[in-house]
Amino acid sequence: MKITFIGGGNMASALIAGLAGQLTAGANIHVVDPNPEQLARLADNFGVTTATQVDDKVGDSGVIVLAVKPQQMREVAAGLAPHLAGQPLLLSIAAGIRGVDLARWLGGYGAIVRTMPNTPALIGRGITGMVAMGGVTAAQKQAADDIMKAVGATVWLDDEALIDPVTAVSGSGPAYVFYFIEAMQQAAQELGLTEEQGKQLALATFAGASQLAAQSPDEVAVLRERVTSKGGTTYAALVSMEQSGVKQAIIEAVKAASARGRELGEQLGGDGA
Numbered sequence: 405m406k407i408t409f410i411g412g413g414n415m416a417s418a419l420i421a422g423l424a425g426q427l428t429a430g431a432n433i434h435v436v437d438p439n440p441e442q443l444a445r446l447a448d449n450f451g452v453t454t455a456t457q458v459d460d461k462v463g464d465s466g467v468i469v470l471a472v473k474p475q476q477m478r479e480v481a482a483g484l485a486p487h488l489a490g491q492p493l494l495l496s497i498a499a500g501i502r503g504v505d506l507a508r509w510l511g512g513y514g515a516i517v518r519t520m521p522n523t524p525a526l527i528g529r530g531i532t533g534m535v536a537m538g539g540v541t542a543a544q545k546q547a548a549d550d551i552m553k554a555v556g557a558t559v560w561l562d563d564e565a566l567i568d569p570v571t572a573v574s575g576s577g578p579a580y581v582f583y584f585i586e587a588m589q590q591a592a593q594e595l596g597l598t599e600e601q602g603k604q605l606a607l608a609t610f611a612g613a614s615q616l617a618a619q620s621p622d623e624v625a626v627l628r629e630r631v632t633s634k635g636g637t638t639y640a641a642l643v644s645m646e647q648s649g650v651k652q653a654i655i656e657a658v659k660a661a662s663a664r665g666r667e668l669g670e671q672l673g674g675d676g677a
């Protein structure tokens with residue numbers, strides 16, 4: 405099956421990298437992006453075919469992945485509308501953009517699955533939240549699931565409104581983890597370790613702790629308590645974090661991301677025109 409990506413930026417590149425390793429021929433992937441450097445990089449690395457704008461070649465795609473910024477989606481959808489005679493599945497990865505708005509911009513085309521992947525897809529360790537709009541067939545839903553499972557796990561939602569919370573937790577989530585790792589690395593250096601040592605210690609700790617949490621039958625809070633000797637070093641760190649309101653700040657940050665997703669949908673979807 406031919407999969408066309410409209411937009412070949414960061415998230416599309418992560419998906420293509422994950423998919424290219426799974427498909428028998430990278431040439432089954434076609435990428436449309438106005439940036440020739442972006443296209444050259446994707447063609448060199450993954451053997452995809454490329455174009456700088458949507459043309460008739462997009463028409464024979466079984467799946468079209470919409471991977472442009474939310475602000476570009478309306479224009480891209482309008483340009484795509486004349487090329488949907490082959491009834492492809494449209495897979496949107498854009499934050500915020502509501503299915504009803506996308507369908508309208510596509511000229512009333514309803515075979516849309518909204519998804520929210522994340523960048524660990526690049527190494528096949530992504531997780532994608534997904535919701536199917538009314539015009540999606542069972543076979544198309546399966547195809548969407550197959551594509552996203554090629555780059556990690558999938559979580560299907562019944563309620564489209566929940567895609568904003570998914571965006572806030574797992575779509576944006578890698579950035580929070582990187583932020584925490586950056587802080588750990590900076591602390592390591594300020595305490596006298598080398599940059600390399602700090603990096604090695606922080607990364608191995610994140611990988612080990614998250615694997616342990618995934619594999620353990622115990623709740624994460626129990627695992628945390630097992631590290632925390634009374635009056636010990638971890639206790640000192642956690643008291644400091646509590647005093648600084650770190651947990652509440654993280655909760656509020658995730659809620660801010662979710663609210664921004666909803667706001668983007670309302671702003672860009674406008675009054676339904």
Ligand SMILES: NC(=O)C1=CN([C@@H]2O[C@H](COP(=O)(O)OP(=O)(O)OC[C@H]3O[C@@H](n4cnc5c(N)ncnc54)[C@H](O)[C@@H]3O)[C@@H](O)[C@H]2O)C=CC1
Pocket residue numbers: 410411412413414415416436437438439442471472473474476480497498499520521522523575576
């Ligand atoms: N970066 C991430 O971690 C995630 C991003 N997303 C979503 O993915 C989408 C893309 O985000 P990024 O990849 O981060 O942005 P990006 O800026 O890296 O990529 C956007 C790409 O679209 C291209 N483009 C612009 N106008 C175009 C047009 N008319 N036709 C075709 N291509 C066009 C740009 O040249 C660029 O390569 C957004 O809607 C975002 O909400 C979703 C999940 C995670």
Ligand SMILES: O=C(O)[C@@H]1CCC=N1
Pocket residue numbers: 499571575576
């Ligand atoms: O920051 C953003 O808006 C996109 C959506 C999820 C991750 N990146």
